Amino acid sequence: MSRLWRASPLTYLALVVAAGLSVFPIWWMFVVASRSNDAMGQLPPPVTPGGNLGANIARLFDNTDAYFLTGLINSAVVATTVTVSVVFFSSLAGFAFAKLRFRGRNALLLVIIATMMVPTQLGVIPLYLLMTKLHWNDRLPAVIVPVLVTGFGVFMMRQYAGQAISDELIEAARMDGCGTARIWWHVVLPALRPAAAVLGLLTFMTTWNDFLWPYAVLNDPANPTVQLSLRALSDGYYQDMSQVFTGTAIATLPLLLVFVLFGRQIIGGIMEGAVKA
Amino acid sequence: MTVQLDARPPATPATGNSRQSSGRLSRFDTRFSPYLYIAPFFLIFGIFGAYPLAYTFWVSLHDWDLLGADHPFVGAENYTRLLADVDFWHALVNTLGIFVISTVPQLLAALWLANLLNRGLRGRTGWRMAVLVPNVTSTAAVAIVFGVLFGREFGMINWLLDLVGLDAIEWKSNRLASWVAISAMVDWRWTGYNALILLAAMQAIPRDLYEAAAIDGASRARQFWSVTVPLLKPTIIFCAIIATIGGLQLFTEPRMFHSGTNPIRGGPLRESQTLTMYMFENAFAPHYNFGYGSAVAWLLFALIAIVAAVNVLLLRRLGGGARPNARKGTTR
Numbered sequence: 001m002s003r004l005w006r007a008s009p010l011t012y013l014a015l016v017v018a019a020g021l022s023v024f025p026i027w028w029m030f031v032v033a034s035r036s037n038d039a040m041g042q043l044p045p046p047v048t049p050g051g052n053l054g055a056n057i058a059r060l061f062d063n064t065d066a067y068f069l070t071g072l073i074n075s076a077v078v079a080t081t082v083t084v085s086v087v088f089f090s091s092l093a094g095f096a097f098a099k100l101r102f103r104g105r106n107a108l109l110l111v112i113i114a115t116m117m118v119p120t121q122l123g124v125i126p127l128y129l130l131m132t133k134l135h136w137n138d139r140l141p142a143v144i145v146p147v148l149v150t151g152f153g154v155f156m157m158r159q160y161a162g163q164a165i166s167d168e169l170i171e172a173a174r175m176d177g178c179g180t181a182r183i184w185w186h187v188v189l190p191a192l193r194p195a196a197a198v199l200g201l202l203t204f205m206t207t208w209n210d211f212l213w214p215y216a217v218l219n220d221p222a223n224p225t226v227q228l229s230l231r232a233l234s235d236g237y238y239q240d241m242s243q244v245f246t247g248t249a250i251a252t253l254p255l256l257l258v259f260v261l262f263g264r265q266i267i268g269g270i271m272e273g274a275v276k277a
Numbered sequence: 278m279t280v281q282l283d284a285r286p287p288a289t290p291a292t293g294n295s296r297q298s299s300g301r302l303s304r305f306d307t308r309f310s311p312y313l314y315i316a317p318f319f320l321i322f323g324i325f326g327a328y329p330l331a332y333t334f335w336v337s338l339h340d341w342d343l344l345g346a347d348h349p350f351v352g353a354e355n356y357t358r359l360l361a362d363v364d365f366w367h368a369l370v371n372t373l374g375i376f377v378i379s380t381v382p383q384l385l386a387a388l389w390l391a392n393l394l395n396r397g398l399r400g401r402t403g404w405r406m407a408v409l410v411p412n413v414t415s416t417a418a419v420a421i422v423f424g425v426l427f428g429r430e431f432g433m434i435n436w437l438l439d440l441v442g443l444d445a446i447e448w449k450s451n452r453l454a455s456w457v458a459i460s461a462m463v464d465w466r467w468t469g470y471n472a473l474i475l476l477a478a479m480q481a482i483p484r485d486l487y488e489a490a491a492i493d494g495a496s497r498a499r500q501f502w503s504v505t506v507p508l509l510k511p512t513i514i515f516c517a518i519i520a521t522i523g524g525l526q527l528f529t530e531p532r533m534f535h536s537g538t539n540p541i542r543g544g545p546l547r548e549s550q551t552l553t554m555y556m557f558e559n560a561f562a563p564h565y566n567f568g569y570g571s572a573v574a575w576l577l578f579a580l581i582a583i584v585a586a587v588n589v590l591l592l593r594r595l596g597g598g599a600r601p602n603a604r605k606g607t608t609r
Contacts, residue, residue, distance in 0.1 A: 005395070005396045005397065005497075006396065006397055007393075007396040007397055007398050007399075011393050011396055011398075014393055015393055015394075015398075015404055015407075018390055018393075018407075018408055018469075019404065019407035019408060021465070022407055022408055022410055022411050022465070022469060023407060023410060025411075025419060025422050025423065025426065025465065026410065026411075026414060026419075028422065028426075028433075029418070029422050032425075040425070040431055041431055042431075043431065043436055044436065045431070045433050045436065089317045089318065090318075092314040092315075092317070093314050093315040093317070093318050095314065096310075096311040096314035096315050097315065100307070100310075100311040100314075101307075101311075102308070102311040102312065105311075108315065108319075112318065115322055115326060115327075117518075117522070118326070118330065119522055119526055119578065119581060120325075120326045120329070120330065121526055121553070122330065122333065122526075122556075122574040122575075122577060122578050123325075123326065123328075123329030123330040123332070123333055123574075124329070124560070124574075125329075125333055125336060125556075125560045125567050125570050125571050125574060126328070126329035126330075126332035126333050126336060126571075127325060127329045128560075128561070128567075129332075129336075129567065130324075130325075130328075130329065145321070145325065146321065146324075146325035146326070147321075147325075148317070148321050149317050149318045149321050149322075150318075151318065151322065154315075154318050174303075179302075179303065179306045179310075180306055180307065180310045180311075180314075181306075181310065184314075205413050208415070209415050209416055209417075211416060211417050211528070211529040211532075212528050212529065212553070212557075216557070216561055219562075227415065227416075227417045227418075230415075230417045230418060230421065230533075231417060231533065231536070234417075234421045234424075234533060234536035234537065235536050235537055235540060236537075238536060238537040241425060244421060245421075245422070245425075247418075248415070248417075248418035248419075248421050248422060249418075251415050251417075251418050252414050252415050252418050255413050255414060255415060256410075256413070256414070258413070259406070259409075259410060259413045263402070263405075263406040263409070264402055264406075266409070266413075267402070267405050267406065267409060267473060270409075270470070270473050270474065270477075271473055271474070271476065271477035272477070
């Protein structure tokens with residue numbers, strides 16, 4: 001790529017404003033979480049952290065309505081399971097679509113792309129009825145099983161496998177007597193690692209954040225995901241905002257951690273996907 | 278979104294010249310294992326995606342609630358009742374209102390932001406992370422935070438308005454104001470994400486187009502509108518469709534914004550109840566009327582399809598020509 005346009009001081013000023021607007025609500029969440037409830041009535045509002053974080057955390061975990069610890073554990077279990085499963089099945093299917101020849105390949109791929117455009121959230125009512133039949137209401141399989149593999153994941157892995165793996169490599173492995181399963185394990189999976197990492201990160205964050213479906217199907221207040229714990233907190237404790245904000249801060253922290261560690265890869269994944277899609 | 282199916286020939290299975298002993302096994306392997314690999318998706322999607330969507334329609338034709346032992350077939354009655362339902366139309370207007378107020382500024386701001394990021398910047402990754410970070414936060418958590426920022430008495434937004442001499446606004450009980458507040462939340466989350474997608478497309482535009490335009494005497498602004506924007510059109514359409522599918526299904530933000538009082542109604546007088554919230558209110562607590570809720574779901578589905586199609590038509594029309602025309606206009 002040839003020379004880029006230069007950035008003027010005005011560009012930086014605008015970016016500082018945009019970045020400030022992006023970061024401020026998150027920052028302020030941690031500010032309120034670290035102060036006492038007096039902060040909510042102060043004008044001008046405080047924008048620096050206080051020393052009350054420990055007390056707020058203690059109050060949050062002692063709260064018997066929110067089941068916050070259960071929520072955290074449940075969300076970790078759900079998000080981890082879904083992530084591993086999505087990456088596993090998507091890389092298998094993506095490999096098949098990119099590198100194997102079979103009847104109906106293109107048509108089936110188009111079906112997968114079409115499913116990405118369909119708002120499946122609108123099926124929540126029959127899904128709820130189905131879960132009632134399976135006796136999965138109020139239980140974690142209800143929020144895990146429906147998303148074990150996603151059209152987005154398959155499509156993303158297929159796009160990446162198409163360009164990352166050469167046909168010669170696969171053919172060579174075949175000559176050596178490898179079946180497709182061994183080719184997938186020894187040749188394809190190592191080559192797919194960067195894309196698999198991005199898919200895993202995006203899946204983890206999406207699953208951790210999911211709200212509508214867990215809200216519909218997990219009605220037992222004693223067995224929530226962390227987002228449902230937040231709902232219980234914010235509906236019942238609007239007088240105790242420092243406790244509620246401590247909850248939101250803790251629920252956001254894992255996501256921020258993932259983002260700080262792997263932000264570069266996530267950005268790369270989003271931008272590459274955009275060009276190819 | 279244009280999808281490019283790979284035109285290259287896939288790896289051909291090496292038949293014949295591989296070892297004879299494993300021949301039959303390997304032929305079976307190459308022929309059938311691909312179906313095995315893609316089967317999990319179709320299995321899961323079939324059971325938990327496609328079937329519920331179709332079944333929603335079936336349920337919507339019945340009088341079906343949680344307690345009733347049987348569900349008599351009532352034909353289109355749920356739909357006719359719905360079309361005469363004031364609260365349904367109210368929710369429809371809310372949904373469309375919030376959608377327009379949020380999407381238009383969001384895409385314009387994303388375009389502008391992408392243009393800023395598409396320069397020789399110091400600390401490139403840092404800026405990109407800063408604009409993307411809202412997208413990775415928990416929606417429910419952020420909605421709670423915004424609910425406080427937009428609070429009536431001690432909210433920061435009203436305090437800022439007061440600083441510049443404006444009256445406080447009732448962000449939660451004024452219908453239009455609540456739309457604006459919720460749109461702010463949506464835009465906060467999605468502007469940076471869209472900006473990065475547009476940025477990726479901008480970087481794929483060949484530089485010589487700009488050089489040619491510059492030689493023709495086009496100003497920077499002129500180049501942006503006559504070269505960049507027309508070439509970005511497919512990506513802008515992509516972003517608009519994604520925003521449509523997401524925006525018309527809006528749920529978590531308005532639900533949590535009204536935490537505490539009438540949450541699922543979106544405020545005491547349904548100021549910002551969206552269609553998904555209305556579906557939820559009918560299908561789950563407190564009413565558990567699955568038939569009626571399903572009818573809402575199907576009309577919402579239809580609405581999304583219509584708005585997405587209108588988007589595509591509108592955006593195709595806007596700004597003149599598609600790729601070939603734009604290129605002709607700049608590289609004479």
